[in-house]
Amino acid sequence: MDTEMKARNDISTYQRQGFGTPLELKPPVGLLIIDFVNGFNDPDVFGGGNISQAINNTVPLLEAARKSGWPVAHSRIVFADDGADHNIFSLKIPAMLTLKEGVHNSAIVPELTPAEGEFVVRKTVPSAFFGTSLAAWLAQRGVQTLVVAGAVTSGCVRASVVDAMSYGFRPLVVSDCVGDRALEPHHANLFDMEQKNATVMTRDEALSALAEITA
Template identity: 25%
Template sequence: MTASMKRALIVIDVQNEYVTGHLRIEYPAVELSLSHIGQAMDAARAAGIPIVVVQNSAPSGSPIFAHGSEGWALHPVVAGRPADHYVEKTLPSAFAGTDLESWLREQGIDTLTVVGYMTHNCVDSTVKQALHAGFAVEVLDDATGSVPYSNRAGLVSAEMIHRTFMVVLQSRFANVMETATWLAALAGQPLPERESIYASNQHALQMRARMA
């Protein structure tokens, strides 16, 4: 990692709702992503990288994330580790209606490493708003996760949702990598590069041509 980068680790909505509640993460397996989230938090603390914990809240009586409920509570993987800043939100993006951006500016942060849940909702929304606000963004793809959906538009598995969003984020919005790669970068190894929309499309066309 370059000396000019000043990072913060953004830990989004690692709450019981996603582990033992009504929205259990299915892909990657929640036990795996929780382990990687803990590893990232420990490494960030050791490296002096500020940690921001984000918690989603819904009104009392809501079927999920009702404020004060067991599902709303932070999972022990996060609750049992120290953080430098806490953000409570009611919308998908951790920036929406919170003090997150102002706090990051005060700390001189220019790069965000994002972990947590869910890949396609709060992680995606936070990443895109961060990019639009001028931050560089990294996403640890095995420290996030998705659930399956079925609605009027169709049926999609958790794996398909997660993989699709990771490919899209890597094409423009974030530098997507595994937790092990990020940990190695903290130890001095080079980071992989974020790709581009054009390059991602060209790679897909080339792969399709080879398979024809």
């Protein structure tokens, strides 16, 4: 069986079993940008793949969010200077402990620098929700549809999207504004999130659809 036919059969199985039901997008809308920091923009540190392109694609998305007045949150991985919060995530990936508060690699990339009033979540695990006040911050602002950009698709993006869904938000993953250091897990996780947890659209598709529900 060739790869194309296998892919069609796999999709047919998901459809037959009831996966992939479209999520209705509802206002208010918020934006979450996950871990677009210098270290993830550098192939010699934690980057590679299509992450840098995803960062570039996110610049107009953030501009649109600000123009529309959406609540905007960013996340960073930040461990204590003395490593006192060393955890299982950093045991699995010891280099994560190098991401400290004042370190260049932990800083959000300049082109996506948070504006005044935008929430910056500091975390030590993949999900931007686990052990943080992000869910409460979004709920206080009435967010129903949460637009998601960031890195990496198969890691912190996926974990955050699953938690967003679990908290009752409607995730909208912007496929060309999320990136991974390898393309196979990027595409596989986009497919899986679309089947189980989220709506997946390109940036232009997402902005068009969101303009319709917020007009």
